[in-house]
Amino acid sequence: MTRWFAPGRINLIGEHTDYNDGFVLPFALEVGCTATVSPGSDGWSVRSVQEPEPVVVRRSGLADADEVAEWSRYVLGALWLLTDRGTDVPPLEVVVDSDVPTGAGLSSSAALVCSVVRALDDHLGLGLDDDAIFALTRDVENDAVGAPTGGMDQLVSLRGRAGHVLLCDMRSHETRPVPLDLAGSGLVVLVADTRAPHRHSDGEYGARRRGCEEAARQLGVPALRHVTEADLDAALARLDDDELRRYVRHVVTEDARVLDVARLLDAGRLPEIGPALTASHRSMRDDFRITVPEVDTAVDALLGAGALGARMTGGGFGGCVIALVPERDEAAAGDAVRRAFADAGFGEPALFTAAPQDGARVVGLPG
Ligand code: GLA
Secondary structure (H helix, E strand, O other): EEEEEEEEEEOOOOOOOOOHOOOOOOEEEEEEEEEEEEEEEOOOOEEOOOOOOOEEEOOOHHHHHHHHHHHHHHHHHHHHHHOOOOOOOOOOEEEEEEEEOOOOOOOOHHHHHHHHHHHHHHHHHHOOHHHHHHHHHHHHHHHHHHHOOOHHHHHHHOOOOOOEEEEEOOOOOOOEEOOOOOHHEEEEEEEEEOOOOOHHHHHHHHHHHHHHHHHHHHOOOOOOHHHOOHHHHHHOOOOOEEEEEEEHHHHHHHHHHHHHHHHHHOOOOOHHHHHHHHHHHHHHOOOOOOOHHHHHHHHHHHHHHHOOEEEEEEOOOOEEEEEEEHHHHHHHHHHHHHHHHHHHHHOOEEEEEEOOOOOOEEEEOOO
């Protein structure tokens, strides 16, 4: 029997840059998913502590993805892909148990798939290296589940480091921990889960990704990562479509903000990153157009209550807002969000603080 834990994530900055081969700066959370793999008797049996029904399949394949509950595809997808690629996977029992809220944009799916892939590699003695583990977790989400995501979530769930954000180059998948010394600066990352329902989020995410790929094609570059801030005006002048121009402006300026923030953190200047966070939010709101009234309201309330910077985190269309807040202002900032939500007639938000934790790790078995 083998047991692994993998965390959810918050992205400090760098949104919709990952599938453009760009840069992101996420960190791993305390909440996550634990996957336990043990020998089975007949076929593959998958159970989630959070779901009423287990899923049992007789060693089926990728073509059967539509037949099983969506959550189980993150587990079965790994088994299907391993089998497709030549591993003889024996009968297994997989049990998963997660405390990452779903639908909040904290990557419950990365926690699930990363804990499962790590536990399978360990249990079956596959000996996959870090790059192969990451590639498999991303393939499960893209090919077995069918979500066209960019890989940031899995990378940080696997490689996150306590006390650090992870600077990820999403072209090479090289990663480097960068210190985020919150306590040393008297700051907290305050998270406001707006609980706004994700409206059309799946279709809109894919549409943004296709738009970015089309813009790169028109500009003659492999991905928007290759357009620098210095080239931006010239690139924009070459595009006819206003929507594509806005997408390009967001991605190019966002990549530059990620690198700016990483530089400030490396230099021990954490309190100075606030304006970049807020600029990132404005760019998502005005150029990439992936925010909703609840997240804009939360950002404005947090900034009005003394936050040094605030932005939506994750794919968009709802989910969580993060703010860099002086410790002494934490309670007032939370109250300001609750008041603004009540005034606007929105549902009650959830507020909590988050600090970077380690990525995926083995968990001791009882006894
Ligand atoms: C989701 C995806 C990521 C990334 C973000 C936006 O979380 O899973 O790959 O694209 O959205 O930055």
